[in-house]
Amino acid sequence: MLVTVEEGRVTKVAGDPAHPPTHGALCTKVARYPERIYHPDRLLHPMRRVGKKGEGKFERISWDEALDEIASRLQAVAAKGGERILPYNYAGTMGLVQGDSMSARVFHKLGASLLGKTICASAGSTALKHTYGGGVGMHMEFFEEARLILLWGTNTITSNLHLWTKIQEAKRRGAKIIAIDPYRTQTADKCDQHIAILPGTDAALALGMMHVLLREGLLDREYIDHYTVGFAELAEQAGKYTPDHVAKLCGIEAGVVESLALLYGRLAVLEKQPVAIRLNYGMQRGHGGGQGVRAVACLPALVGAWRHRAGGLLLSSSGYFPVDMAALQRPDLLPDPAHPPRTINMSTIGNALLHTGDAHFGPPIEALVVYNSNPVAVAPESGKVAAGFAREDLFTVVLEHFVTDTCDYADIILPATMQVEHVDIHKSYGHTWFVGNQPAVSPMGECLPNAEIFRRLAKRLGFTDACFGDTDEQIADQAIQTSSPLAKGISWTLLKEKGWARLNLPDAPFATGGFLTADGKCHFYSEALEGTDLSPVPAFVPPYESVQSNPMLAQKYPLAMISPPSRNFMNTTFANIESLLPKEGEPVVEIHPVDAERRTIRHGDQVLVQNDRGSLQLTAVVTNRIREGVVSIPSVWWKKKAKDGKNANELTSQLLTDMGEAPVFYDCLVEVKPVTASVLN
Numbered sequence: 144m145l146v147t148v149e150e151g152r153v154t155k156v157a158g159d160p161a162h163p164p165t166h167g168a169l170c171t172k173v174a175r176y177p178e179r180i181y182h183p184d185r186l187l188h189p190m191r192r193v194g195k196k197g198e199g200k201f202e203r204i205s206w207d208e209a210l211d212e213i214a215s216r217l218q219a220v221a222a223k224g225g226e227r228i229l230p231y232n233y234a235g236t237m238g239l240v241q242g243d244s245m246s247a248r249v250f251h252k253l254g255a256s257l258l259g260k261t262i263c264a265s266a267g268s269t270a271l272k273h274t275y276g277g278g279v280g281m282h283m284e285f286f287e288e289a290r291l292i293l294l295w296g297t298n299t300i301t302s303n304l305h306l307w308t309k310i311q312e313a314k315r316r317g318a319k320i321i322a323i324d325p326y327r328t329q330t331a332d333k334c335d336q337h338i339a340i341l342p343g344t345d346a347a348l349a350l351g352m353m354h355v356l357l358r359e360g361l362l363d364r365e366y367i368d369h370y371t372v373g374f375a376e377l378a379e380q381a382g383k384y385t386p387d388h389v390a391k392l393c394g395i396e397a398g399v400v401e402s403l404a405l406l407y408g409r410l411a412v413l414e415k416q417p418v419a420i421r422l423n424y425g426m427q428r429g430h431g432g433g434q435g436v437r438a439v440a441c442l443p444a445l446v447g448a449w450r451h452r453a454g455g456l457l458l459s460s461s462g463y464f465p466v467d468m469a470a471l472q473r474p475d476l477l478p479d480p481a482h483p484p485r486t487i488n489m490s491t492i493g494n495a496l497l498h499t500g501d502a503h504f505g506p507p508i509e510a511l512v513v514y515n516s517n518p519v520a521v522a523p524e525s526g527k528v529a530a531g532f533a534r535e536d537l538f539t540v541v542l543e544h545f546v547t548d549t550c551d552y553a554d555i556i557l558p559a560t561m562q563v564e565h566v567d568i569h570k571s572y573g574h575t576w577f578v579g580n581q582p583a584v585s586p587m588g589e590c591l592p593n594a595e596i597f598r599r600l601a602k603r604l605g606f607t608d609a610c611f612g613d614t615d616e617q618i619a620d621q622a623i624q625t626s627s628p629l630a631k632g633i634s635w636t637l638l639k640e641k642g643w644a645r646l647n648l649p650d651a652p653f654a655t656g657g658f659l660t661a662d663g664k665c666h667f668y669s670e671a672l673e674g675t676d677l678s679p680v681p682a683f684v685p686p687y688e689s690v691q692s693n694p695m696l697a698q699k700y701p702l703a704m705i706s707p708p709s710r711n712f713m714n715t716t717f718a719n720i721e722s723l724l725p726k727e728g729e730p731v732v733e734i735h736p737v738d739a740e741r742r743t744i745r746h747g748d749q750v751l752v753q754n755d756r757g758s759l760q761l762t763a764v765v766t767n768r769i770r771e772g773v774v775s776i777p778s779v780w781w782k783k784k785a786k787d788g789k790n791a792n793e794l795t796s797q798l799l800t801d802m803g804e805a806p807v808f809y810d811c812l813v814e815v816k817p818v819t820a821s822v823l824n
């Protein structure tokens with residue numbers, strides 16, 4: 144990102160035309176970054192709560208007062224047991240310096256509970272680990288050379304604009320593009336074909352494709368023999384997934400399964416052309432998300448797609464990056480490194496905060512430090528999350544840019560710097576380049592970088608280990624594992640000078656095996672899954688909540704709800720930016736005309752969306768973009784911007800995926816009703 148500064152102020156941000164993955168483009172929301180920096184509501188000073196928890200009333204205090212109070216409260220809790228303290232952070236910035244570095248050192252030294260960072264990608268990343276040995280895949284640049292691209296559970300225009308540029312180029316060169324998504328997104332509109340499957344049924348579709356590939360002999364036998372394990376077991380499994388059976392599970396025609404498999408297999412095997420799959424996280428947010436990813440991830444190896452640099456699959460590239468976690472986070476500072484503290488899953492923070500403690504859970508959580516995250520809005524089963532945060536005996540600190548829904552429950556809020564005001568290094572989960580981040584302007588008000596806040600706190604806590612004195616640049620210098628061949632020649636010094644550097648990887652990383660598994664092969668059969676509840680070869684794991692898998696529940700709540708990312712928000716970041724809000728309009732639920740008609744709901748009506756976990760009021764958008772039986776609530780809105788102070792997570796559950804203990808945001812049955820006069824009163 145190129146930042147223009149005039150008289151000490153950021154006046155413009157732009158993409159860097161020389162940066163290959165992004166080519167000078169910024170998405171709509173990041174292009175508004177100056178508006179976010181100079182927003183009148185920006186948090187500029189430390190604040191202490193004066194109202195009730197949740198009310199959002201604060202008074203200004205000094206940094207000294209804030210840090211003294213935080214240090215003494217944390218010390219008091221730590222005296223009872225470090226595990227009673229919990230750090231909570233995620234996607235605000237995912238920088239290696241302002242994410243988990245100095246903060247992790249402080250919490251390790253305190254012996255605080257560890258955080259299970261599962262809220263976004265861990266079903267998919269665990270699945271990839273079982274299949275490829277890590278979160279690795281194609282280089283995004285080469286999608287433009289593919290002849291067929293399956294956009295599987297991804298609204299690429301919305302959530303991955305830079306890849307979209309490559310897809311458009313592929314289209315210009317004659318590639319066929321197919322979207323697999325229960326919703327006809329803007330992306331699907333621009334595809335050659337849209338396959339609207341029911342949420343959470345992706346594994347079935349992939350296994351059905353394999354069934355056809357096997358039947359037709361559309362396989363790359365040589366690739367399978369040399370670079371995969373478990374073909375026989377996978378073939379046996381796929382044999383059970385006939386197109387007719389799959390069609391029923393997915394809510395599509397059997398012919399669609401046939402033609403998709405034939406197109407994919409013939410192009411790859413008979414014509415030896417590159418076929419690519421862009422998988423994204425939308426399809427792993429249901430009970431069987433892990434097995435779904437595993438099933439899809441087997442396809443490229445069956446047809447030998449990996450032989451080409453424009454063939455294979457990309458879900459994540461983050462597993463490539465050689466990051467020195469131990470240097471950044473210093474787990475050796477733990478009171479007893481051989482017996483680390485318990486891990487609290489961030490996706491079930493509601494239950495965790497409401498837990499009063501027992502032998503299994505351990506002691507209750509009494510202090511919570513939140514940074515880079517807005518859990519009161521983003522975590523599932525929000526009613527319980529808010530109830531947990533409202534506990535009077537919980538001491539809560541939040542480091543933020545704005546007074547978010549989460550800040551409303553804090554005892555103390557601390558003003559943090561934004562990206563243009565601090566040093567950082569970023570890896571990526573979509574491309575294969577390290578990026579350096581230098582400050583362009585000095586911080587607004589009294590804002591401080593996260594790492595500096597934790598550095599000052601460490602001093603107050605009396606921590607004297609040398610690493611607590613590391614500057615942000617020194618931390619940046621420690622971040623990259625320079626001994627790794629992948630990082631050859633890459634250092635903070637280079638990133639500072641050049642801005643970015645591509646990992647030293649082959650163009651077609653798995654053309655001849657070389658997966659990150661111990662034997663370098665793609666694992667159709669995963670030994671690691673033997674003896675678990677899960678099948679070692681991919682299988683369809685039905686949703687917890689769907690008409691087919693839970694007909695009893697579906698009598699009360701017959702509609703499957705998804706809540707995918709809005710184009711103009713970044714989770715809840717940017718959801719308070721005035722020039723972006725009108726583009727999203729208001730919080731809505733999208734419903735198919737047939738489902739709307741049955742409930743006498745008209746376009747624009749106020750409706751209640753509800754299940755046993757909660758209810759929320761939204762404006763109905765009647766549209767055939769969403770398939771029948773499914774409703775969509777574009778997300779993630781700030782709760783306090785809604786009339787009733789709620790968002791989609793009021794309805795989502797704290798159940799977890801089959802792999803990776805991730806949330807099941809899109810595995811959620813609801814009913815939608817018109818708001819009647821009595822409800823309005």
Ligand SMILES: Nc1nc2c(c(=O)[nH]1)N[C@H]1C(S)=C(S)[C@@H](COP(=O)(O)OP(=O)(O)OC[C@H]3O[C@@H](n4cnc5c(=O)[nH]c(N)nc54)[C@H](O)[C@@H]3O)O[C@H]1N2
Nearest residue numbers: 296297298302326342343423424425426708710712713714
């Ligand atoms: N504009 C914008 N961009 C973002 C974000 C944002 O909030 N806003 N968030 C960022 C983050 S943190 C992440 S993790 C990524 C998220 O990336 P993704 O989660 O991949 O999000 P989307 O690209 O919206 O893709 C989700 C799509 O999957 C569809 N879908 C839902 N359930 C299923 C299913 O069961 N099967 C299939 N096949 N499709 C399904 C939805 O209708 C939606 O169109 O995006 C990143 N980019």
Ligand SMILES: Nc1nc2c(c(=O)[nH]1)N[C@H]1C(S)=C(S)[C@@H](COP(=O)(O)OP(=O)(O)OC[C@H]3O[C@@H](n4cnc5c(=O)[nH]c(N)nc54)[C@H](O)[C@@H]3O)O[C@H]1N2
Nearest residue numbers: 233234235236263515516517521542543559706714715716
């Ligand atoms: N219903 C539903 N819920 C979802 C999702 C969904 O699709 N549907 N998506 C899920 C996904 S994929 C994800 S990744 C999570 C994301 O959830 P979060 O990780 O909570 O991400 P954000 O909501 O963007 O909140 C990040 C906060 O960090 C702050 N921040 C940004 N940079 C900094 C910084 O440098 N320092 C500090 N101290 N703060 C900073 C921002 O102001 C913002 O308020 O949400 C999940 N929740």
Ligand SMILES: [Mo]
Nearest residue numbers: 234262263264
């Ligand atoms: Mo995410």
